[in-house]
Amino acid sequence: MSALRPALMHMSTPHGNTEAARRLATWLLCCLAITALLTFCSLIVGTSSIETSIGWILAPDAQSSVVLWQIRLPRTVGAWFAGALLGLAGAIAQGLFRNPLAEPYLLGTASGAALGVTLSLIAADASVEGLAWATKLGVTGAACVGAAGATLLTISLSRGVLQTRSLLLSGVVVAFLLGAITQLLLLTKPEIWRTMQTFLFGSTGFISWSSAALLGSVFCLCVVPAALLSRGLDALSLGEDTAQSLGLSLPMLRLTLLGVVSLATAAAVGQVGVVGFVGLIAPHLVRETLSVNHRQLLIAAPLCGGALLQAADLVSRWIISPAELPVGAVTACVGGSYLVFLLWRRSRNG
């Protein structure tokens, strides 16, 4: 046994390992630095006509300090958490389905959340009891119910969570179906259509401190089980049979992680609306620049997703200022182009 020890030391800390660890640390620090920079920029860029300069930040008057601390800061903090949640959900979904193009939208989760919000708005509009009910549930509650319902529908359509391919396929079917129902409902209610339009495009404009706090606490709630189960995702990358033969309980792993994906997506959709592609791009960007196992990925992808949504939020406010673009339009443009680039590169490489 003692003869083995030096070799084991070699195995746990050889050159390759320390260098990989250093790369990861550098990468995470860069991500945090970019986040800090974006947060600062978000504070001085806005659609209100008040002055935006560094001196103004240091000594704001009463009105500007309300804009600064009650509107811009919660907005950028909330955007970070929403992006982090989407990045986390995307990273888990890609590992769970062993498909690099999987993201919460492919499970029907996001469409379910949007339908939940639509139904709660229609109920609030229709009757007094409906209004009381919708107020009690809240937007996030309605989104959660919708997201969980859609995920359960997807699972029952694919007859369990055992088959990856049928699960993805039924996810797409559910997403289309629920999206169509949402659109039909909105056609019959033109007055809700206007409210829902910003929501369906995605907007970071309504984030208050309370919603930022909600996003933050859901993030903490999601990241712990995800990190604990990351080894299961590693095992799953070797194939479903191999993972099972290693002694993992695949149904338990899948159900828990699907629950985490649903909760993370529902919270993000409930607060910022339907913002696409962040969950797809964030894990991709991490894997492009680092070779990681799932524990590292589940830390890096949320950091990357948070910075991405902050950047998109900043662009949406700045590009046609003083007017404002829906942030979902920005992520769709950037994310769509990135997806086209990925597909182009894949076809070029044969």
Next chain:
Amino acid sequence: MGEPLAELAAPPSGAPAAALSCDDLSVGYGSRIVLEGVSLDLKPGCWTAIVGPNGCGKSTLLRALAGLQPAHSGVIFLQGRRLQAWPRRERARRLAWLSQASAATDLTAAEVVALGRFAHSGWLAHRQADDDAAMHRAMTATGSLAWAQRRLSTLSGGERQRVHLARVLAVEAPVLLLDEPTTHLDPPHQEDVARLLRGQAHRCGVSVVSAIHDLSLALTADRVVVLGHRGVIGHGTIRDALAGDWLSAAFETRVNVVEHQGVHLWRPALEPITRD
């Protein structure tokens, strides 16, 4: 009557207990039955090779024995207890399975081999000294220690295969089920694997079962299970298989095996080229 049930379940004394056995096992996909009425008795300390033509159900049999493929009928016993009755992780500690396809992931070789210790170390991956020792032994035995920190996606097919073999050995299970452990390997490394499997069986008392394509290599095992398209042709020693000409029956064509200095070799029936 009146005897405790545990006594009834215990194997009969005398003959060594089978590490893994199945009785009247039938497996298939949907309504298509691939194997029917298979009864096997796999002893500890014995390396059994499964041979047979493509599509005869070698992989299906191994998957069924590993509990990955539900059986239509029949029972499987692992160390005298029904396979399904074992708790998941305890079963994984006693039975390790190697799939035919070796996955290429972004994990390092050491991380992949560490997954073989999952049944011992659990979710939090808190590795103990014995986990490290088992990983080290397995990677040394398969000659994969040199690339412990390389990503699997950067290794060649043969190197990857050896890492996966190390992961299976790192479980240190008394039963190993290996589906084509020598695929992607060059002949000297195939020989290394054969020597390794024999060593595991003879020196460590492991029951090794492997599907092997190369007939000459398969004939270096202790016992063979010969599968044909219509089920098991025979299960016994190499000498039984050759005496009964099971291979010809399984492949439905003449299979020539020659003996050279005690080694059995498969000889292709092609005429040698005589012109210069």
